[in-house]
Amino acid sequence: MKKEANVFKIPAIIAGEEVLIEVDVISLDIPMLFSKTELKNHDMVLYMLEDKAQVRGQMIMLNTTSAGHYLLPLIPTSEQIMKVEDVCVINLKEASSKEQLKSLEKLHKQFGHRPKKAFIDLLKSAESYTA
16 A cells, blocks of 8 residues: 655644644545653543543543544534634725734634635635735
């Protein structure tokens, strides 16, 4: 079996903290697994008898897959999801350069640090892009 690895950094939330996780994507149908080194890098302590982990000082209950692997939540919980009233609504075409930059940086973060082309396509579809 040929394994072609591509390394990516993906945004995640671990124990309430935004992090970037470096992953190797391979051409096999397997779940994303954390190495012991990666677990140590995130200050994780497993309590297997209780199905929980201490992560960066915070205790997290762990679910398991049908194969018995632990599942670590990597996306925001409902309490962490941004509220509508916290979202900045701005007309980019009429905003000052400073407001445009601030809003574009916020969009870039909200959309998971997308590549430049994907970001430009998004702005074009919103009719907010000028070269």
